[in-house]
Amino acid sequence: GDSVTQMEGPVTLxxxxxxxxxxxxxxxxxxxxFWYVQYPGEGLQLLLKATKADDKGSNKGFxxxxxxxxxxxxxxxxxxxxxxxxxxxxxxxxxxQGFSFIFGKGTRLLVKP
Amino acid sequence: DGGxxxxxxxLFRKEGQNVTLSCEQNLNHDAMYWxxxxxxxxxxxxxxxxxxxxxxxxxxxxxxxxxxxxKESFPLTVTSAQKNPTAFYLCATQGWEETQYFGPGTRLLVL
Numbered sequence: 001g002d003s004v005t006q007m008e009g010p011v012t013l014x015x016x017x018x019x020x021x022x023x024x025x026x027x028x029x030x031x032x033x034f035w036y037v038q039y040p041g042e043g044l045q046l047l048l049k050a051t052k053a054d055d056k057g058s059n060k061g062f063x064x065x066x067x068x069x070x071x072x073x074x075x076x077x078x079x080x081x082x083x084x085x086x087x088x089x090x091x092x093x094x095x096x097q098g099f100s101f102i103f104g105k106g107t108r109l110l111v112k113p
Numbered sequence: 114d115g116g117x118x119x120x121x122x123x124l125f126r127k128e129g130q131n132v133t134l135s136c137e138q139n140l141n142h143d144a145m146y147w148x149x150x151x152x153x154x155x156x157x158x159x160x161x162x163x164x165x166x167x168x169x170x171x172x173x174x175x176x177x178x179x180x181x182x183x184k185e186s187f188p189l190t191v192t193s194a195q196k197n198p199t200a201f202y203l204c205a206t207q208g209w210e211e212t213q214y215f216g217p218g219t220r221l222l223v224l
Contacts, residue, residue, distance in 0.1 A: 032211045043119075043203055043215035044156075051211065089155065093211045101146075101213055105155035 002027040006090050006104035013111050019077040021088055021107045023064075026071065029095035033057075033066050033073040036089040038106070044089060047075075080111045116140070117216035119204050124221045126191065126198060134189045134219045136204035142214075144207040145187035149173060149200045150218075156203065162187055191221060199223050 007022040025031065032051045036044040048057030053068035062077045073090060090104040120135045136145065144163045148156040158171030162181040176195025181187055191198045204216040 034212070036215075041218075041220075043117075043217045044205075046212060046214065049212060091213075103156045 002031070002092065002094050002102050004090050004092055004102050004104040006088075006107050009087075009106075009108035011107060011109050013080055013109070015082055015111055015113050016079045017111075019075070019080045019084070019109070021075040021090075021109070023073045023075065023090035023104060024071055025073065025090075025092050027092055027094055030068075031092040031094050033064070034091040034093070034101075035062070035064055035073070035075050036091060036103075038087045038089065040086075047088070080109070082111050082113055085109055085111045117204060117206055117214060119202075119216040119219050121219060122217070124219055125224050126221060127224050129193045131190055131192050132221070134191070134202055134204075134221070136187045136189065136216060137185055138187075138206045138216075139185060140206055140208060140214065141184070142206035142208040143184070145181070146205040146207070146213065147171075147177075147179065147187070147189045148203045148205065150203060151200050159189065159202075 003026045005024050034049045035047040037047045038044045048059040050057040050066035053066055056065045064073050064075045087106045087108045089106045092102050117138045126132045146161045147159040150156050157173050159177050160179040162168035165184050168179050168181050178190045198221055202219045205213045207213045
């Protein structure tokens with residue numbers, strides 16, 4: 001079946017460091033791909049998405065490119081801030097099944113000043 | 114002000130008691146979802162509804178029940194049959210676009 005695999009955390013970085021959180025997926029067809037962010041005690045917020053191969057989603061300095069050849073959607077940010085500390089979830093919506101989402105287990109990011 | 118509201122923010126359940134978590138939305142979205150999140154874990158789907166008066170079981174429906182009498186509302190009842198209910202419960206909605214939007218969550222604790 002379809003699945004999403006994220007790198008395990010926690011990921012600990014110093015402020016202004018470069019961030020990469022790896023996400024790979026298994027799916028048939030052409031799923032849509034998403035990154036969500038969850039701050040402590042809150043719900044998930046959509047960070048960015050991409051709906052077809054080679055699309056780049058971006059928001060608040062974060063970017064991810066839909067790579068069908070490597071089945072990946074890695075999250076990157078050039079310079080992280082303490083306020084980016086949160087849990088990040090990669091997710092996919094299988095093609096042709098608009099009401100079904102599959103989430104990764106989440107990666108905790110801790111940014112130290 | 115459009116959005117998804119969940120109440121209460123914290124809920125305490127006594128042994129053998131049923132409790133109901135509220136989820137309301139004014140986004141005019143057709144689909145609504147309930148997820149359970151345990152510490153350090155991802156999201157697990159409990160129930161979902163694509164349209165009023167219809168809903169389907171997710172991966173962990175045992176010990177839970179739902180109703181969808183109105184488009185705006187999708188309450189979740191945690192029954193006494195759910196032996197380990199302590200978790201963070203998230204409600205989500207989805208409209209015509211392939212994106213799910215989440216409420217702020219309810220934390221359920223057992224006394």
